Amino acid sequence: MKSLPDAIRLRAQIIRHLEEANSECNSTDRQSLLTFVVAGGGFAGVETVAALNDFVREALPFYPNLCEDMLRVMLVHSGSVILPELGESLGRYTQEVLARRGVEVQLNTRVKSMTENRVFLVDGVEIPSRTLVWTAGTEPNPLTVSLPCANERGRIRVNEFLRVPDWPDVWAVGDCAFVPDIRNPGKSHPPTAQHAMRQGKVVARNIAAVLLGRRPEPFSFRTIGLLASIGRRTGVARIFGFNFSGFFAWWMWRTVYLSKLPGLDKKIRVAFDWTLDLLFPKDVCAVYDFDHRRDFDNQNHTRNALGNNGGYGVTAHAPGAGVNWSHALVRSASPGG
Secondary structure, X not given: OOOHHHXXXXXXXXXXXXXXXXXXXXXXXXXXXXXEEEEOOOHHHHHHHHHHHHXXXXXXXXXXXXXXXXXXXXXXXXXXXXXXXXXXXXXXXXXXXXXXXOEEEEOOOOEEEEOXXXXXXXXXXXXXXXXXXXXXXXOOOOHHHHOXXXXXXXXXXXXXXXXXXXXXXXXXXXXXXXXXXXXXXXXXXXXXXXXXXXXXXXXXXXHHHHHOOOOOOOOOOOOOEEEEEXXXXXXXXXXXXXXXXXXXXXXXXXXXXXHHOOOHHHHHHHHHHHHHHHHOOOOOOEEEEHHHOXXXXXXXXXHHHHOOOOOEXXXXXXXXXXXXXXXXXXXXXXXXX
């Protein structure tokens, strides 16, 4: 779970499994179809499992042969508390909220392997599931390891000026850079957007300073705050060392994300879309890209599907439709909608 296409494919797979389970007579197969496992209890994992849990439970009324007792949503985390970045108290609060909403939280364990319909944990637990969402961290681009630069756990090591040692004309920032924290010797700044955006500004000023013969400035930044949504208009946040939870934290989370969107028109579109989301239930409809369907590999088919209105072709799968499929044209949605 890293990009918007990942989320779209996951949504489509969830609806496809609900469709199959609704007409499945074998209880074992139905159980694996209706069990969803998320690996990783960080921000991405918690927000994913919360949204997934809300989505599948709100979709159940469209499937008359399914009930909530058949659903199983699990979060697997290697630590003793989820959301460790926010501290133990908010982590415990989040676990309690998710548990009340039907999410099983498995702590102090990890995913060992998986097959088509099984997920295996390191402690020997076997989970019948056909959906495993991986949010347990990512690695830097493997290209960084092949570069003739000093690296730390796959990230290019830089000094406090964001300059690569022994390569004075090379600078590195962001996820692929190991940026030392001058406030905490031996530690590095986390690879988050808050830090990367500010690193970009500092490295731009430093490059200009070097070209003008001036001394560059060291990078130093302390995290302003961390926020996460845990579903049903509930959130957790740690801002300037203070903890917040509930609706207010969720409202701050959405406000911060809205402020980061580029352009006033984009902000208004997304704010309007979020407002409609408060008034109406979620749209349970899967959208499939033609690029992944063999019967639309032909360019003529694609051209006919696109038409002249600037949209793109999709296959829409309405809930409860069984084998009935319909073709539709949609325009790209605003991010965050």
